Amino acid sequence: MKQVLLGLLVLTGFSLWSQSEIKGRIVDQKGEAILGVNVYIDGTYDGTVTDTNGVFSFKTTETGVKSLVASFLSYESFKKTGNVQTLTNLTIKLRESVNALDAVVITAGTFEAGEKARISVLKPLDIVTTAGAAGDIIGALTTLPGAQTVGEDGRLFVRGGEANETQTFVDGVRVPQPYSPTANNTPTRSRFSPFLFNGVSFSTGGYSAEYGEALSSVLSLNTIAEPVQNQTDISLMTVGVGLGNTRKWEKQSVTFNLNYINLGPYQKLVPQKLDWNKPVQSSGGEVVYRFKFKNGLLRAYGAFDISNLDINSEDVNQPTKIRYALRNGNSYGNLSYKGNLSKEWFIHTGVSYGIGTNKISIADDRLNNTENAMHLKLKLTRSLSERVSIYGGLDYFYTDFDEKYTEASGREFPVGFTNHLGAAYVESDIFFSKNLALKLGGRASRNDLLDEYHFNPRASMAYKVYTNSQFSFAFGDFVQTPNADYVKYNQNLSSERALHYILNYQYNKNGRLFRSEVYVKDYQNLIKFNTLRPQFNSQYTNGGSGYARGLDLFWRDSKTIKNTDYWISYSYIDSERDYLNFPNRATPSFIATHTASIVTKHWIDKLTSQIGFSYTVNSGRPFNNPNEGMFMNGKTKAFQNLSFNWAYLMTQQKILYFSISNIFGTDNVFGYQYANTPDMNGQFQRRAITQPADRFVFVGFFWTISADKKKNQLNNL
Amino acid sequence: MRKFIVLAIMLVGLVTYGQTAFEKGMGKAMSLWGEGKINEASAMFERIATVEQDNWLPNYYVALVNTTASFTMKDKTQIDALLKKAQTALDVELKKQPNHPELLVMQAMIHTAWINFDPMTNGMKLSGPVMELYSKAEALAPENPRVVFGKTEFEMGSAKFFGTDIKPLCAKAEKAIELFATFKAETAFHPSWGQDRAQAMVAACK
Numbered sequence: 001m002k003q004v005l006l007g008l009l010v011l012t013g014f015s016l017w018s019q020s021e022i023k024g025r026i027v028d029q030k031g032e033a034i035l036g037v038n039v040y041i042d043g044t045y046d047g048t049v050t051d052t053n054g055v056f057s058f059k060t061t062e063t064g065v066k067s068l069v070a071s072f073l074s075y076e077s078f079k080k081t082g083n084v085q086t087l088t089n090l091t092i093k094l095r096e097s098v099n100a101l102d103a104v105v106i107t108a109g110t111f112e113a114g115e116k117a118r119i120s121v122l123k124p125l126d127i128v129t130t131a132g133a134a135g136d137i138i139g140a141l142t143t144l145p146g147a148q149t150v151g152e153d154g155r156l157f158v159r160g161g162e163a164n165e166t167q168t169f170v171d172g173v174r175v176p177q178p179y180s181p182t183a184n185n186t187p188t189r190s191r192f193s194p195f196l197f198n199g200v201s202f203s204t205g206g207y208s209a210e211y212g213e214a215l216s217s218v219l220s221l222n223t224i225a226e227p228v229q230n231q232t233d234i235s236l237m238t239v240g241v242g243l244g245n246t247r248k249w250e251k252q253s254v255t256f257n258l259n260y261i262n263l264g265p266y267q268k269l270v271p272q273k274l275d276w277n278k279p280v281q282s283s284g285g286e287v288v289y290r291f292k293f294k295n296g297l298l299r300a301y302g303a304f305d306i307s308n309l310d311i312n313s314e315d316v317n318q319p320t321k322i323r324y325a326l327r328n329g330n331s332y333g334n335l336s337y338k339g340n341l342s343k344e345w346f347i348h349t350g351v352s353y354g355i356g357t358n359k360i361s362i363a364d365d366r367l368n369n370t371e372n373a374m375h376l377k378l379k380l381t382r383s384l385s386e387r388v389s390i391y392g393g394l395d396y397f398y399t400d401f402d403e404k405y406t407e408a409s410g411r412e413f414p415v416g417f418t419n420h421l422g423a424a425y426v427e428s429d430i431f432f433s434k435n436l437a438l439k440l441g442g443r444a445s446r447n448d449l450l451d452e453y454h455f456n457p458r459a460s461m462a463y464k465v466y467t468n469s470q471f472s473f474a475f476g477d478f479v480q481t482p483n484a485d486y487v488k489y490n491q492n493l494s495s496e497r498a499l500h501y502i503l504n505y506q507y508n509k510n511g512r513l514f515r516s517e518v519y520v521k522d523y524q525n526l527i528k529f530n531t532l533r534p535q536f537n538s539q540y541t542n543g544g545s546g547y548a549r550g551l552d553l554f555w556r557d558s559k560t561i562k563n564t565d566y567w568i569s570y571s572y573i574d575s576e577r578d579y580l581n582f583p584n585r586a587t588p589s590f591i592a593t594h595t596a597s598i599v600t601k602h603w604i605d606k607l608t609s610q611i612g613f614s615y616t617v618n619s620g621r622p623f624n625n626p627n628e629g630m631f632m633n634g635k636t637k638a639f640q641n642l643s644f645n646w647a648y649l650m651t652q653q654k655i656l657y658f659s660i661s662n663i664f665g666t667d668n669v670f671g672y673q674y675a676n677t678p679d680m681n682g683q684f685q686r687r688a689i690t691q692p693a694d695r696f697v698f699v700g701f702f703w704t705i706s707a708d709k710k711k712n713q714l715n716n717l
Numbered sequence: 718m719r720k721f722i723v724l725a726i727m728l729v730g731l732v733t734y735g736q737t738a739f740e741k742g743m744g745k746a747m748s749l750w751g752e753g754k755i756n757e758a759s760a761m762f763e764r765i766a767t768v769e770q771d772n773w774l775p776n777y778y779v780a781l782v783n784t785t786a787s788f789t790m791k792d793k794t795q796i797d798a799l800l801k802k803a804q805t806a807l808d809v810e811l812k813k814q815p816n817h818p819e820l821l822v823m824q825a826m827i828h829t830a831w832i833n834f835d836p837m838t839n840g841m842k843l844s845g846p847v848m849e850l851y852s853k854a855e856a857l858a859p860e861n862p863r864v865v866f867g868k869t870e871f872e873m874g875s876a877k878f879f880g881t882d883i884k885p886l887c888a889k890a891e892k893a894i895e896l897f898a899t900f901k902a903e904t905a906f907h908p909s910w911g912q913d914r915a916q917a918m919v920a921a922c923k
């Protein structure tokens with residue numbers, strides 16, 4: 001018994017004796033103490049946290065070679081290995097983590113909306129709760145600075161660029177035909193139902209080397225990676241019906257969405273300025289399938305739609321209206337995979353294929369065209385350290401365009417082209433500190449059709465000057481194959497080119513965000529031709545050029561007024577181009593010098609409703625008046641539009657939605673079409689291009705059926 | 718007398734040696750938490766978690782300590798830091814056991830804390846996922862009082878918001894109290910919290 005006792009005592013005594021004390025102090029790069037750092041011997045419980053002076057001290061029974069670890073959120077972990085006896089009286093300097101919430105971000109040119117974005121200008125919901133956007137992703141984006149409001153077109157016009165200068169991507173892979181085609185001067189919509197997407201990145205310039213074939217802008221949409229639950233969504237609207245369904249299993253899920261739109265009944269009720277033989281009808285569907293692997297996610301997205309319209313459109317050159325009918329079919333599919341190959345290697349790869357066909361009849365002439373387009377993408381990212389990552393990739397774009405114009409007499413004019421475009425890029429993100437970051441890269445491409453090679457450097461940097469404010473700068477060189485409208489007639493052309501220089505300042509604090517950006521864009525090699533319209537026998541050259549410079553301001557505040565969120569954006573632009581058939585440099589008709597929008601959203605508890613107003617105003621847009629000597633000398637009067645929406649949650653799963661655009665019925669004129677030849681008095685007659693109707697009223701009932709009775713479609717409105 | 722002393726010393730020795738390092742460490746972390754030393758408690762749980770990689774409890778407590786602390790905080794950057802820490806710790810365990818009811822309840826709590834943080838942004842986004850988590854947990858462990866109570870508490874919030882009848886929810890809260898009464902935690906360190914909150918809810922119903 002005595003021996004046992006003795007043994008116990010010895011054991012206890014021994015463990016007391018062999019304890020060593022570990023002491024030290026932890027500071028940041030400026031030498032200031034850090035409070036609350038977890039300091040411990042790796043693989044043991046022995047440790048403590050630092051006090052307000054950054055001092056730590058604890059005892060350990062460990063001996064021999066061990067590692068001392070100091071770890072604290074928003075700092076890089078520190079590790080020192082050595083004999084326990086030597087791991088004391090240390091002064092440890094921690095480096096701030098570049099992944100910290102308040103670290104610098106390269107923001108020049110880009111607006112992010114989504115969960116992953118560190119500084120979100122738009123929240124995913126905004127896309128759909130913005131009054132006047134009518135659930136169109138593009139509609140919401142036009143309330144951001146840098147985008148023009150081109151009411152008769154509906155597409156995205158960014159910083160003095162034409163609509164086709166924006167390239168659209170879904171899950172990183174290109175969408176060749178993002179818009180539904182419409183008749184002349186009636187606005188189009190994007191094909192994407194906001195229901196399926198939860199991340200949007202809208203770049204107004206200076207984007208990464210990952211993207212090519214876009215002179216002005218990149219719009220990147222991400223499908224929802226993981227839906228929440230099984231559910232069915234039913235929509236009954238004044239313009240059509242919709243049905244959606246989501247099924248979810250352990251590793252995979254599928255969502256489909258079908259809709260049928262018919263504007264007929266609505267147009268009978270509300271008189272239209274346009275003379276429809278057959279109003280717009282479209283049927284479409286989208287499917288998203290996802291499969292979760294251990295280290296990655298496979299996504300497939302498919303969309304199809306068929307739309308028809310038949311209209312008698314006015315033309316100032318014709319005594320009577322001309323019948324214009326359109327049948328469009330569009331199918332698009334993509335498959336993408338994102339995942340980790342190892343701890344340091346990350347892969348993003350995908351393929352997309354799109355087929356678009358148009359059958360158009362203009363009076364007795366027929367125009368049929370088909371575009372087949374493919375994109376193959378491979379991108380590999382290697383993170384070298386927490387501060388440096390490098391990525392590179394390959395792109396292959398295939399475009400095949402065929403068009404046949406058939407005159408009433410039966411004469412046929414077939415045109416078309418096939419293009420193979422390959423590109424390779426490398427880019428690196430380097431954080432010098434939490435306050436200074438640099439992105440540097442380049443993109444090399446080979447355009448088979450135009451037989452040319454390009455190398456385009458890209459660079460951007462960001463510097464944090466103060467806790468909540470930072471400056472960014474971006475430079476980029478961009479090329480794009482000229483529009484199919486010209487390439488189909490002449491392939492002896494070069495790519496158009498734009499250089500971007502952007503300086504951005506951003507202030508972001510607790511629900512308030514201010515952004516200002518000044519930019520200069522230099523356009524080169526723009527297409528010119530010498531006829532009234534682009535024709536097979538026109539002379540095409542790359543002799544055009546132009547510039548755009550301006551200031552974009554954005555302010556968003558969700559804090560000052562309770563339950564209210566609002567943003568204000570303002571753009572000033574000065575831009576001129578000598579392109580197409582312009583006789584000299586002039587401001588194109590889609591550019592308004594001043595554009596401003598105010599968007600508000602207010603939640604009313606008592607009514608369980610969200611109401612919103614959007615007000616957009618822009619100064620007059622130029623138009624060419626051939627009665628005057630100077631080209632593009634006319635200016636329309638200012639444009640304005642006040643829209644309102646109201647979403648009423650009847651129960652958690654039933655929503656009644658009401659919206660009206662242009663409440664005051666302002667008679668906006670977008671421009672004028674002038675006759676090609678003067679009348680008897682030597683005057684060129686004109687016709688105003690106006691809105692199809694003064695107001696657009698929309699009423700919808702949305703019902704979600706799910707097991708938990710919680711979710712609703714407010715996200716989709 | 719001497720025999721008694723020997724016995725006593727032996728017993729003490731046995732107790733201290735019988736208590737594993739894990740139990741000692743967890744006990745210490747628990748008492749730090751009890752004293753309101755959030756940072757110290759969380760740090761201790763984190764240290765235990767780095768050693769005991771086969772035990773889900775230390776990381777569960779890192780998540781629990783930080784999430785509950787966030788409910789009483791005002792400063793947004795601090796709340797953000799606490800919830801991110803909670804999520805990082807919980808992710809480690811959820812990856813190993815995606816169908817553990819207590820971990821699912823913990824995930825629902827983190828989401829609920831984000832909803833409190835910014836109801837306008839996160840309310841619509843996360844309400845669905847929270848209900849999904851509770852439904853999943855309920856299917857796995859219908860008798861777990863924290864599952865039943867957590868779900869009821871969350872539903873109570875939206876019922877009050879929409880002005881729907883709360884009586885069936887009060888009945889569910891009472892059922893949760895019964896479950897708490899019969900619930901036996903596996904060890905002293907397994908989750909056993911929640912009874913007082915359930916009682917408070919039932920009291921508010923009356």
